[in-house]
Amino acid sequence: xxxxxxxxxxxxxxxxxxxxxxxxxxxxxxxxxxxxxxxxxxxxxxxxxxxxxxxxxxxxxxxxxxxxxxxxxxxxxxxxxxxxxxxxxxxxxxxxxxxxxxxxxxxxxxxxxxxxxxxxxxxxxxxxxxxxxxxxxxxxxxxxxxxxx
Numbered sequence: 001x002x003x004x005x006x007x008x009x010x011x012x013x014x015x016x017x018x019x020x021x022x023x024x025x026x027x028x029x030x031x032x033x034x035x036x037x038x039x040x041x042x043x044x045x046x047x048x049x050x051x052x053x054x055x056x057x058x059x060x061x062x063x064x065x066x067x068x069x070x071x072x073x074x075x076x077x078x079x080x081x082x083x084x085x086x087x088x089x090x091x092x093x094x095x096x097x098x099x100x101x102x103x104x105x106x107x108x109x110x111x112x113x114x115x116x117x118x119x120x121x122x123x124x125x126x127x128x129x130x131x132x133x134x135x136x137x138x139x140x141x142x143x144x145x146x147x148x149x
Contacts, residue, residue: 042101055133062127
């Protein structure tokens with residue numbers, strides 16, 4: 001009698017793959033539009049980190065021009081807006097595949113009260129937008145030395 005190796009998760013993984021394909025086939029076209037060159041909704045990837053003196057927001061905005069990026073600060077909310085357009089140098093029928101997202105985007109972030117809104121700076125280089133949000137002097141953490149007597 002031959003031993004049969006039991007793999008209880010194999011059927012589950014196969015089912016998940018089939019469900020993913022079913023949803024991609026049915027709803028995938030709705031996300032990207034009706035045609036192969038239509039623009040869809042996209043959102044740039046963002047990293048947010050904190051240093052001792054700043055909060056830094058980095059957004060990936062490849063192949064965008066500085067003039068196509070709008071940064072606004074309103075009511076303690078930082079908003080990034082823009083639009084990445086598909087260059088029409090190549091005719092649509094010459095494309096084999098279009099996987100990158102194009103179209104308008106908007107991302108908003110609520111700022112903590114510790115940000116000094118008057119000193120915010122932004123720079124754009126190599127497709128990465130870097131926004132530096134300096135902290136107010138009074139909100140920076142200080143270490144207090146404890147004297148033992």
